[in-house]
Amino acid sequence: MKGWKEIPEGGLILNPGNSINYKTGSWRSRKPIRDEEKCIHCLVCWAYCPDGSIIIEDEKVIEINYDFCKGCGICANECPKEAIIMELEK
Numbered sequence: 001m002k003g004w005k006e007i008p009e010g011g012l013i014l015n016p017g018n019s020i021n022y023k024t025g026s027w028r029s030r031k032p033i034r035d036e037e038k039c040i041h042c043l044v045c046w047a048y049c050p051d052g053s054i055i056i057e058d059e060k061v062i063e064i065n066y067d068f069c070k071g072c073g074i075c076a077n078e079c080p081k082e083a084i085i086m087e088l089e090k
């Protein structure tokens with residue numbers, strides 16, 4: 001880790017396209033868990049996730065990318081089938 005004297009003033013991030021390098025999932029205190037039995041693949045969670053962490057394939061939810069999911073809980077709030085619960089991180 002660079003010290004405060006080596007980083008740009010104000011903590012600016014000047015190199016574009018670098019978000020892939022920052023595993024923001026490490027900020028998470030709660031983890032969304034999807035119940036495959038309840039999920040109807042309406043993709044509402046995918047549409048609302050601010051971090052693009054709901055992974056879909058062939059118009060179906062296949063997994064949650066925990067490297068980047070910050071645990072905001074929006075997907076759980078918006079799911080019409082209550083198919084996502086938020087668990088405390090261990």
Ligand code: SF4
Pocket residue numbers: 034038039040041042043044045046061078079080081082083084
């Ligand atoms: S919002 Fe709920 S029911 Fe819809 S795809 Fe997501 S988890 Fe499944």
Ligand code: SF4
Pocket residue numbers: 032048049050051052053054064068069070071072073074075076
């Ligand atoms: S908890 Fe937030 S960041 Fe994580 S998958 Fe749900 S909406 Fe996306």
